[in-house]
Amino acid sequence: MEEIGIPELTEEQMETLSETAEKAARDYVQSKVPKQEISVLDIIVEAAGSRPVTISVEIDLKLSPAAKAYSAEKLVNEAAERAFEAVEEKLRELDCRSKK
Numbered sequence: 223m224e225e226i227g228i229p230e231l232t233e234e235q236m237e238t239l240s241e242t243a244e245k246a247a248r249d250y251v252q253s254k255v256p257k258q259e260i261s262v263l264d265i266i267v268e269a270a271g272s273r274p275v276t277i278s279v280e281i282d283l284k285l286s287p288a289a290k291a292y293s294a295e296k297l298v299n300e301a302a303e304r305a306f307e308a309v310e311e312k313l314r315e316l317d318c319r320s321k322k
Contacts, residue, residue, distance in 0.1 A: 231275055235316060239309050240267040243279055246308035247301040251283060254297060259289035267305065275313070279305045 231239075244267045251263055262284035270276045281298045 231269075231316070236269040236275070239269045239275065239277065239312055242308045242312045243267040243277060243305035247279060247281055247305040250301040250304040251281075251297055254300075255285065255289055255292050259286045259292070260284075261286050265301075265305075277306065277309050 244265045247265050247267075248263065251260065260283070262282055264282040266280040268278045270278075279302045281301055283294045283298050283301075285292055285294050
């Protein structure tokens with residue numbers, strides 16, 4: 223990921239980043255697999271530091287036996303990627319606002 227020249231983040235902004243990442247990952251998985259075929263979907267996002275900010279995403283996904291058409295590992299990897307993309311987009315928004 224490239225470095226984005228943003229100002230130091232507030233606690234509220236860090237929380238927003240975490241929420242954004244969690245929502246992006248959850249929305250991605252739920253857009254690919256029917257809810258009734260998801261047994262467990264736990265997503266933990268942690269944001270640490272402010273310059274640079276470090277984001278970690280942990281996704282625990284267990285699918286029901288009926289979800290044979292889906293790969294939990296592939297979905298987890300793709301959902302994590304979507305989470306990081308959402309964080310990067312949010313950071314770019316914050317960067318644009320800080321320049322005004």
